[in-house]
Amino acid sequence: MRVSKGARLTAGTALLALALTACGSSTPSDGGTAAADQPVRMELGEPQKLFYPGDTTESEGSEVLAAIFAPLVGYDENKQVVDEVAESIESTDNTVWTIKLKPGYTWHNDEKLIAQNYVDAWNYAANQDNVQGANGFFSRIDGWADLNPGEGQTVSTKEMKGLKVIDESTFSVTLSKPFSQFKTMLGYTAFYPLPKAAFGPDGKITEAYAKQPIGQGYFKIDKPYNKGTDQTIDLTRYDKFAGTKPKFTKLQFKLYTSPETAFNDLAAGNLDVHDSLPPSAIARAKSELGERYMDEADAGVGYIGFPMQYNKTYANVKVREAISMAIDRATIADKVFSGTRAPADDFINPLLDGYRAGACAVCSYDPAKAKTQYAENNGPKTLELGYNTDGPHKEWIEAVANSLRANLGIEVTVKPFEKFASILDELDKKTYGGMFRMGWAIDYPSAENYLTPIFSTVAIKTGSNYAGWSNKEFDELLSKGDTAPTQEEGLKFYQQADDILIKELPYIPVYFYRTNAAFSQHVKGVKMNLLNQIEWTEVEKAS
Amino acid sequence: MGRYILRRLIQAIPVLIGATLLIYAIVFALPGDPIAALAGEKRIDPNIVAILREQYHLNDPFLVQYWYYLVGLLSGDFGTTYAGVGVDEIMAGKFQVTINLAMTALVMEAVIGIGLGLYAALRHGRASDSMILASTLVLISIPTLVTGFVLQLLLGVKLKQAGIDLFPVAGVADGWRSYLLPGFVLAGTSIAYLTRLARNNLVEILRADYIRTAVAKGLPRSRVVGRHALRNALIPLVTYLGADLGTLMGGAVITETIFNLPGIGYQLFNSVYLREQPVVVGIVTVLVLVYILANLVVDLLYAVLDPRIRYE
Numbered sequence A: 001m002r003v004s005k006g007a008r009l010t011a012g013t014a015l016l017a018l019a020l021t022a023c024g025s026s027t028p029s030d031g032g033t034a035a036a037d038q039p040v041r042m043e044l045g046e047p048q049k050l051f052y053p054g055d056t057t058e059s060e061g062s063e064v065l066a067a068i069f070a071p072l073v074g075y076d077e078n079k080q081v082v083d084e085v086a087e088s089i090e091s092t093d094n095t096v097w098t099i100k101l102k103p104g105y106t107w108h109n110d111e112k113l114i115a116q117n118y119v120d121a122w123n124y125a126a127n128q129d130n131v132q133g134a135n136g137f138f139s140r141i142d143g144w145a146d147l148n149p150g151e152g153q154t155v156s157t158k159e160m161k162g163l164k165v166i167d168e169s170t171f172s173v174t175l176s177k178p179f180s181q182f183k184t185m186l187g188y189t190a191f192y193p194l195p196k197a198a199f200g201p202d203g204k205i206t207e208a209y210a211k212q213p214i215g216q217g218y219f220k221i222d223k224p225y226n227k228g229t230d231q232t233i234d235l236t237r238y239d240k241f242a243g244t245k246p247k248f249t250k251l252q253f254k255l256y257t258s259p260e261t262a263f264n265d266l267a268a269g270n271l272d273v274h275d276s277l278p279p280s281a282i283a284r285a286k287s288e289l290g291e292r293y294m295d296e297a298d299a300g301v302g303y304i305g306f307p308m309q310y311n312k313t314y315a316n317v318k319v320r321e322a323i324s325m326a327i328d329r330a331t332i333a334d335k336v337f338s339g340t341r342a343p344a345d346d347f348i349n350p351l352l353d354g355y356r357a358g359a360c361a362v363c364s365y366d367p368a369k370a371k372t373q374y375a376e377n378n379g380p381k382t383l384e385l386g387y388n389t390d391g392p393h394k395e396w397i398e399a400v401a402n403s404l405r406a407n408l409g410i411e412v413t414v415k416p417f418e419k420f421a422s423i424l425d426e427l428d429k430k431t432y433g434g435m436f437r438m439g440w441a442i443d444y445p446s447a448e449n450y451l452t453p454i455f456s457t458v459a460i461k462t463g464s465n466y467a468g469w470s471n472k473e474f475d476e477l478l479s480k481g482d483t484a485p486t487q488e489e490g491l492k493f494y495q496q497a498d499d500i501l502i503k504e505l506p507y508i509p510v511y512f513y514r515t516n517a518a519f520s521q522h523v524k525g526v527k528m529n530l531l532n533q534i535e536w537t538e539v540e541k542a543s
Numbered sequence B: 001m002g003r004y005i006l007r008r009l010i011q012a013i014p015v016l017i018g019a020t021l022l023i024y025a026i027v028f029a030l031p032g033d034p035i036a037a038l039a040g041e042k043r044i045d046p047n048i049v050a051i052l053r054e055q056y057h058l059n060d061p062f063l064v065q066y067w068y069y070l071v072g073l074l075s076g077d078f079g080t081t082y083a084g085v086g087v088d089e090i091m092a093g094k095f096q097v098t099i100n101l102a103m104t105a106l107v108m109e110a111v112i113g114i115g116l117g118l119y120a121a122l123r124h125g126r127a128s129d130s131m132i133l134a135s136t137l138v139l140i141s142i143p144t145l146v147t148g149f150v151l152q153l154l155l156g157v158k159l160k161q162a163g164i165d166l167f168p169v170a171g172v173a174d175g176w177r178s179y180l181l182p183g184f185v186l187a188g189t190s191i192a193y194l195t196r197l198a199r200n201n202l203v204e205i206l207r208a209d210y211i212r213t214a215v216a217k218g219l220p221r222s223r224v225v226g227r228h229a230l231r232n233a234l235i236p237l238v239t240y241l242g243a244d245l246g247t248l249m250g251g252a253v254i255t256e257t258i259f260n261l262p263g264i265g266y267q268l269f270n271s272v273y274l275r276e277q278p279v280v281v282g283i284v285t286v287l288v289l290v291y292i293l294a295n296l297v298v299d300l301l302y303a304v305l306d307p308r309i310r311y312e
Helices: A002-025 A059-068 A115-126 A207-211 A259-267 A279-292 A317-325 A329-336 A367-376 A394-408 A420-428 A472-483 A487-504 B002-029 B034-039 B046-055 B062-074 B087-122 B127-141 B144-161 B177-206 B209-216 B221-250 B253-258 B264-273 B277-305
Strands: A040-044 A073-075 A081-083 A086-090 A096-101 A163-167 A170-174 A219-221 A232-237 A250-255 A293-305 A341-343 A382-388 A411-417 A435-440 A507-519
Touching: A040 A059, A040 A259, A059 A219, A059 A232, A059 A250, A081 A086, A096 A115, A115 A163, A115 A170, A259 A279, A259 A507, A259 B144, A259 B253, A279 A293, A279 A507, A317 A367, A317 A394, A317 A507, A329 A341, A329 A394, A329 A507, A367 A394, A382 A394, A382 A420, A394 A411, A394 A507, A411 A420, A420 A435, A420 B034, A472 A487, B002 B062, B002 B277, B034 B046, B062 B277, B087 B127, B087 B177, B087 B221, B087 B253, B087 B264, B087 B277, B127 B177, B144 B177, B144 B253, B177 B221, B177 B253, B209 B221, B221 B264, B221 B277, B253 B264, B264 B277
Parallel strands: A040 A250, A382 A411, A382 A435
Antiparallel strands: A073 A081, A086 A096, A096 A170, A163 A170, A219 A232, A232 A250, A293 A435, A293 A507, A341 A507
């Protein structure tokens, strides 16, 4: 009823507005272009940087690059790695990998795609002098250390000795240690090749290239992107693309500052795909869009972590278990997040192979057992819970605090940090002793990516192991997984490592992220891959 | 007159230097590492972070950093963001949008505010006067955030769904039409204030002796109101409008976010958040300049409105 009243009100206002502006306002918005040339319009936040593949570690820039570049490997519906530009990626010992390219791929400037393009791009990204954000992704390649001698040291070579061009379409990669998941990594943005035209006379990627990157993917960029000024990034299908081409010719990324505004634009028919609906728009999206609202698993995980390395308060695993059991994950996912999260029950996300439903028994809500176990083990009388206010975390952290207060009968304080970076900073300096919120989005879809970067001993120094937790057996299982002859066998070891995490609980998994997307009636077949990017080959224009 | 303008402009220089120093210091004092902020939730290789910090002089003390900035500024270099994009490039495009928005708002404010104020003053004490007073009170009490979202939903989304494409929902792709709705939202409270200011002023003046004299002389009503009353009433209104221009430009954060306008307000907010000193200081410097110029123009307008005012 409220809707119809609103409609009448709008009609009235519309008439008034029309009368006021008289007939002068009837100019068509963009000169009546043919429907076939209408681009498919996709929501995007402003990319953080210009388009340097080796320096783009955030999702917005990656989404654009993924349309312009074709990766060596992709991920199919069964969560398996499939060759895309690569014809084959083979290794007998998980150390030396031979990568052969499919014929027929060309750059958008008509040059042929060759193996050297990969070697050039990777050597560039791995060189500390080029300060590329994704530099660390190359650390497994033999010779990476030579390019990264450390601050103030000069780099003596420009090439990693692990990269060798064999012939025009084949190159080999030698790793410093065996790694069975290497192939899976190769779909990541950092591993795109670069054409000769990308490099200036000084050997650096030119700014002109970063504004209008030449790729070898299914779309090419129409004009240079002026960051800060442009509100759209326009792409046109590259018809000489050798792989599967999209069924439509023009793609437009529209940049938005607020996801709510983007949703309004979608409702008004000015936008076609929106893949980051805010919780505030979920109810409206469900009722207004019906089938065009999508709710899918997303590979991210949200945790609460313990500073195990320097605070002994939580040293007893029984106490950590009790804290975990006292958290009402289902209610938090449902009420606080309006169903845009799912309760976590494993360290590995359900989107990937290796997830086991209910693997983490102490992740299920059991207030009675939590209370007795906490009391029996003399758990601390007060707990502190830190979170960052630059993300949507206040509500769920408060909810967790309430769960703990009510179920454990203790005092719980929440401590807001202005930024996520300030939490990380204090954890690095060992000055914050409370529990803290943490999140992880994967870099490449492998169960291993939930383990090594966050919980391995080496990750205390070089990765994201903010708990400072270290377990020899865990590290050994990881290296067994890394050296396993097949993906499946590797997975077994990773799951055993996962079991140790569940037993030891350096972090408590709280929720799995979900992707909430919507699309307009102009398109159909919207699908997302494991990297949360839209599969443009599947999308079609409707009618 | 010329000397007066020159003196005012020279006075602006210490103000500008003081403002940049102050803003630089404030952004410098914010907690958190800008390079870490750049990485978001991911962690960059510590080695790379160290090199970047060195490159942007982030390990140097405050005054040294400010010195680097000032030296750059004197040679016309506004610096770069920590993501390596030129600040001048960012500002150029964004100021255009904000100027368009602020001008739309200012024109609406002047036309609607003064118009309604005049109308109410002439109908002083009648029902339409009370209605205008009441509705301005409502407009003042609703926050911009609410008017923005409600008008966007009603006049943008619902109207478009009904087949009438009059007010774009978001963005600046539709030229001047893009600014109508956000311009109104931004001007909202100011329109209400200006209406009340104009009305009260005019009511006062219309009761003055010289107005009665003018009417008694048999001057036509339009001349009495237009030349005698309104012109006198405009002085405080112009002061208000001049001061408001600066506020409109700096305070456009909410409006620009709701209507997805790539303007300076949102950029400023975002840059403070990312601790990008060069961007924040650059924008604020230009805003200070706008304030100074707007005030100068207001002062000069006084002389036009009231010939008794002279500048030496």
